[in-house]
Amino acid sequence: MGAYVIRRLGYGAIVxxxxxxxxxxxxxxxxxxxxxxxxxxxxxxxxxxVEQWKINHGYDKPLFPAxxxxxDNMLVEHYRRMLTFDFGxxxxxxxxxxxxIRKGMGPSLALTIPLFVLSLLVAIPLxxxxxxxxxxxxxxxxxxxxxxxxxxSVLLYIIGAQYLVGKVLHWFPISGFDSNPQVVVRFxxxxxxxxxxxxxxxxxxxxxxxxxxxxxxxxxxxARAKGCGEVRIMSRHVFRNSLIPLLTRIVVAIxxxxxxxxxxxxxxxxxxxxxxxxxxIQGNDFSVLRTMVYIGSLLFVVGQILTDLxxxxxxxxxxxx
Amino acid sequence: MESHxxxxxxxxxxxxGTAATIWAVRRSRLWSxxxxxxxHRRRLALLVTAVYVGVALLDSVAWVGGDSLGGDxxxxxxxxxxxxxxxxxxxxxSYSAPLATTEFYGGRGLRYPGGHWLGTDMIxxxxxxxxxxxxxxxxxxxGLTSLIAIPLxxxxxxxxxYFGGRIDDVVFFLMTTLASMPGLLLLIxxxxxxxxxTLAVCVALAVTGWVGFCRVSRGETLKLRELEFxxxxxxxxxxxxxxxxxxxxxxLMHLVIITFVxxxxxxxxxxxxxxxxxxxxxxxxxxxxxxxxNELSRDxxxxxxxxxxxxxxxxxxxxxxxxGDALRDVLDPRTVKDEK
Numbered sequence: 001m002g003a004y005v006i007r008r009l010g011y012g013a014i015v016x017x018x019x020x021x022x023x024x025x026x027x028x029x030x031x032x033x034x035x036x037x038x039x040x041x042x043x044x045x046x047x048x049x050v051e052q053w054k055i056n057h058g059y060d061k062p063l064f065p066a067x068x069x070x071x072d073n074m075l076v077e078h079y080r081r082m083l084t085f086d087f088g089x090x091x092x093x094x095x096x097x098x099x100x101i102r103k104g105m106g107p108s109l110a111l112t113i114p115l116f117v118l119s120l121l122v123a124i125p126l127x128x129x130x131x132x133x134x135x136x137x138x139x140x141x142x143x144x145x146x147x148x149x150x151x152x153s154v155l156l157y158i159i160g161a162q163y164l165v166g167k168v169l170h171w172f173p174i175s176g177f178d179s180n181p182q183v184v185v186r187f188x189x190x191x192x193x194x195x196x197x198x199x200x201x202x203x204x205x206x207x208x209x210x211x212x213x214x215x216x217x218x219x220x221x222x223a224r225a226k227g228c229g230e231v232r233i234m235s236r237h238v239f240r241n242s243l244i245p246l247l248t249r250i251v252v253a254i255x256x257x258x259x260x261x262x263x264x265x266x267x268x269x270x271x272x273x274x275x276x277x278x279x280x281i282q283g284n285d286f287s288v289l290r291t292m293v294y295i296g297s298l299l300f301v302v303g304q305i306l307t308d309l310x311x312x313x314x315x316x317x318x319x320x321x
Numbered sequence: 322m323e324s325h326x327x328x329x330x331x332x333x334x335x336x337x338g339t340a341a342t343i344w345a346v347r348r349s350r351l352w353s354x355x356x357x358x359x360x361h362r363r364r365l366a367l368l369v370t371a372v373y374v375g376v377a378l379l380d381s382v383a384w385v386g387g388d389s390l391g392g393d394x395x396x397x398x399x400x401x402x403x404x405x406x407x408x409x410x411x412x413x414x415s416y417s418a419p420l421a422t423t424e425f426y427g428g429r430g431l432r433y434p435g436g437h438w439l440g441t442d443m444i445x446x447x448x449x450x451x452x453x454x455x456x457x458x459x460x461x462x463x464g465l466t467s468l469i470a471i472p473l474x475x476x477x478x479x480x481x482x483y484f485g486g487r488i489d490d491v492v493f494f495l496m497t498t499l500a501s502m503p504g505l506l507l508l509i510x511x512x513x514x515x516x517x518x519t520l521a522v523c524v525a526l527a528v529t530g531w532v533g534f535c536r537v538s539r540g541e542t543l544k545l546r547e548l549e550f551x552x553x554x555x556x557x558x559x560x561x562x563x564x565x566x567x568x569x570x571x572x573l574m575h576l577v578i579i580t581f582v583x584x585x586x587x588x589x590x591x592x593x594x595x596x597x598x599x600x601x602x603x604x605x606x607x608x609x610x611x612x613x614x615n616e617l618s619r620d621x622x623x624x625x626x627x628x629x630x631x632x633x634x635x636x637x638x639x640x641x642x643x644x645g646d647a648l649r650d651v652l653d654p655r656t657v658k659d660e661k
Contacts, residue, residue: 014494015494015497015498015501016501018494018495018497018498018501019498019501019502022498022499022502023510026510026511026514027510027514030514030515031513031514147639147642147643147646148639150642151586151635151638151639151642152635152638153590153593153594153607153610153631153634153635153638154590154593154594155593155594155597155607155610155611155614156610156627156631156634156635159610159614159617159627162617163617163618167617167618256503259503259506262505262594262598263594263597277506277509278598281509281513281598281599281600282599284513286513286514289509289510289513290510292506293502293503293506293507293510296502296503296506297501297502297503300501300502300503301501304501
């Protein structure tokens, strides 16, 4: 077990190195520090101002290692800053990035954790139900509804629900956020409902496929042959043995709870990490964007390691060696 | 600006390609029976898709000259497509409701009373016209991206699966690295560093989209490599290149078709999100939805813009999703698992 964990962590570290290299290619060579400076300052500024801006924002070193300068260049500097979480300041408004991330994480989690839990609580029972009635009209209607729900753009869900629930019915405020937990519930209810509705179609279809695959196995037929009830088969046999593919989808999603939801947060004025990212796009804030991609990838690698470890917990056949 | 000639050329190539495909499908028993059973299962969805493709093609054939309906002389010198010509010059000054005879705010008379089936938008453009033009953009996004992503994925997937060893290690590392970056964030980063353009959006979608299919084609090649007919070909002294093109590639074709259709709807939906973030493709339905999002808070509300673009987007995605589902059942009896 210990050796496996170490090897798995080692591979995760290699992937993080690869991600950082790709980020360097994108944010330092495809868009050079000069481009970034000009986007922040405007096109018609004297070169001296651009140079000063680059010094202030830590872009003033040569890009690649050269003889005599193995340590003092942007590539090494990029790895050092990212790996030590020294993200520096925003290219657009000079605020410390780490500070912003720390502030944004709370609102993001307040939105995504209930969204995540509720999605599971709604989608899995519905998928079990559809799979239970397989090859009947309920199943077919369920699948068609799921495809219909998947074909609606998330933008329409958001705009439509905001209009209907917020403006016409006045059930919830249209957008905003508050640090008081009792008030914030009213702000979060609508985005959470929309998030659940948006993912529901795809989720049900995926879980249904998994459950159906499991119900065609031999041991399920044996259970049925010896007189097990259908409900018992679904809950005790099919569901428990479907946990591996379910975990792959679920555990990987957990780390993304921290990065929040880009669309929901910016639509509903929730000051989380997703909204920070959207601001970074609009403000050409490359350092914030770079940091967000890095954090997202880091969390994803962690999620994958967690998934692999969780296999061992639910399936005794999986031995980690 | 000769861009309309390129566009015309692409239409011509596509028509030839379609003709060649029909010819090839009719010659092969496998593919023609697959098509027949697809047609029986999803007649409506196929027809709807064909309508979208037809509109997109009509908007792609363009030429200079002809008369200008609105009487403005500028448009005489630029290339206009068939769709542009049908709606030529039906420009109003501001919002008007579907089939209205007066402007929505103020009630001044329109130049074309009752002529705008779906009304006009804020600067008086005909919404039906804009919606039709969106079909070309959507198909361009899906088509161009697939044209970049699928060959790339096949190249990497087949060579990794067939040759194994170091090549496999490198490709696998590349796939894991790209797959470890959250899709939407990577997409945004790519477009931001490449600058906002149609090509940048398609390249970015391709870079984030090829990994899934690369994994599938690598796995399938690994399986095919061990089969008897490949061993037989190798024993007979057939070159590696011929084994790959004659024996491996044709056996991956059904996966290519399934991936193309299943990927397509995801690409168009992603573009809608990008449009909302302000980095999408000009003239797409996503952009229309984005522009219309504040119209619902007007009083009285302006609903036709978002309804038209939303319905057009929904119709295309739904039709393609239905075709894709049936296609998967027809072509791959073992049913590939959802790749989500």
